[in-house]
Amino acid sequence: MATLADVARRAGVSTATASRIINGSSKPVTDELRTRVLAAVAELRYVPNAHAQMLARSNRNAVGVLVHDVSDPYFAEITRGLQRVATAHGRLVIICNTFREPARELEYIDLLHAHQVAAIVVAGSGYLSSDAETELHERMAAFETTGGRIAVIGRHSHTSDAVLPANEEGGFLAGEHLFELGHTAVGVIAGPAALTTTADRLAGLRRAAEAHGRTLRVVHADFTRDGGEAAATKLLADEPDLTAVAALNDSMAVGALSAMRTCGRNLSVAGFDDMPIARDVTPALTSVRLPLTELGERAMQLALDPPPPGSPPRVEHIRAELIRRESTWPVS
């Protein structure tokens, strides 16, 4: 590896001069030296050592992102928003896939901390209450006391800035829609019970049910398509009189559609998140849209824009919207 010293020697200047030329510092330098140094850089294929730079400058440039799984379209879209804003600010984004393992979340927080990132965005539902969850919040706090910034997406926090999708409201919209269509026996394919996202969306659905004097038949799955299919199959078998199903995300709704096809049943289905796939399945999925890219963008903005010191954590709410398609219809 060519170092700055190599470049300087080759150009016959000091490392200070070489550094200044390469970084375009404001210090004036003769064109003569400038060309010599740049020539040396090119010949030696010199690339500055970012670690040494970070150490010497002690300025933080990168930002870290914690997501459950980038290959999940939900997080893929959020990530896209995060990246857009970060890149626009010239920041390097380090994406960490937690694979939904709380332990890995903790590891990654420390790793990002160690890498001196300027900010960390934690995306994805938290757990209703668990040791790992409190531990996570502790580490996030520790990171913030060292001058780092934290923004969370869809996860409650009373210490960090947060952008919260209207999960409860979205659940209500879905429920309201189904009940207004005249459905009285509505099943719910929920996510893992321990997740706040599940709890919030379910709460909205329950609020709608109560408003109409109904109860819900809830079964828990894991937010995956296949999990949704299995849950739907069970639901269909257990509750023969159901006329509608609300799934707490689109993947599970798609699974439910598939289950219905194999069972030869035909209920109304509502999804959640309005992923791209929603309009391409048959019947096209009625779903609660959450502007995920925007969610990511706002979170990154919060993360990069330091709040006035001493102010309380900022919270932004992102509204949900019901997109009506062909998978829900009035009960006959």
Place this chain on the structure above:
Amino acid sequence: MATLADVARRAGVSTATASRIINGSSKPVTDELRTRVLAAVAELRYVPNAHAQMLARSNRNAVGVLVHDVSDPYFAEITRGLQRVATAHGRLVIICNTFREPARELEYIDLLHAHQVAAIVVAGSGYLSSDAETELHERMAAFETTGGRIAVIGRHSHTSDAVLPANEEGGFLAGEHLFELGHTAVGVIAGPAALTTTADRLAGLRRAAEAHGRTLRVVHADFTRDGGEAAATKLLADEPDLTAVAALNDSMAVGALSAMRTCGRNLSVAGFDDMPIARDVTPALTSVRLPLTELGERAMQLALDPPPPGSPPRVEHIRAELIRRESTWPVS
């Protein structure tokens, strides 16, 4: 930020001892000191500065990944494979989204180089020939001369290790399938003409066409669903006698399905990549499966496992397989 020196002072030891204890070096240390140091670490919430560590150890730990767009399911799946292997080896993965801009690819190569990553995986189709492409290969070579490792996915290279999906063969399989079903007028929705992936898949399709004495009606799109829909609409309008369409990826095939629905036409459609969505659209998509996760895994293995010095670049081929579903049928 607490530093190692702070910890050492607090524990009343030298930084050398503190470092050894924290890193679990083999040097023996009394339990007395060990507990004191660990206590100090906890109290000060000390997290070692990764940049300083890298600099001092000068060992490379992270690996970089260049992908066009993580939120594209094609790359999301490859990325998942890459991450699995990297994480299993205890490596940090830095994912860089090039947003399909060649200039950004160059930038990121340098950035990863600067960050002293051990290896870089470049995923995604290259360009048939362009200045940016040769420049990219030059920078990759420069990175390799400094001891870095490079592996490319689905991109030809005569200097670096590569894992190549059988794009040509896959195209052939799709074509063969369609012609065997008796289709004589087959349209193709291709990707951007400048991409090697497009060229390879198309070549396979052409080989099948020639074998059956047919020609193809090709139209180029951009590998996105909406692009595919637009291209299909045009194709249907221009060629009223078409009975089948091959799309060079599933997203565009889904778009084609949608176009057909709005035009009220009903042709056989074959996709490519066998993304999860393929089985959830109606009709379920016949597609050429590429084991993308495996593609990623193999590439990361190549990247992390240094070849015997002086040996030629390794190349692994990943086979394609035709998955028959309901979107293709015999011509009547």
Place this chain on the structure above:
DNA sequence: CACCTTGAGGTAAGCGCTTTCCTGATACCG
């Protein structure tokens, strides 16, 4: 012409950590 700017470049002190070598002290041997 002595004095002060100013310009152009070099010197060297860190940034936070690892690790080689070194120092005392203690234990062990013939």
Place this chain on the structure above:
DNA sequence: CGGTATCAGGAAAGCGCTTACCTCAAGGTG
């Protein structure tokens, strides 16, 4: 009991870079 391993720990030299500070010479003043 002198001599040598052995052990626990410290001193300090970097890793590659940035930057505050210094030097030297040339040009500008009164």
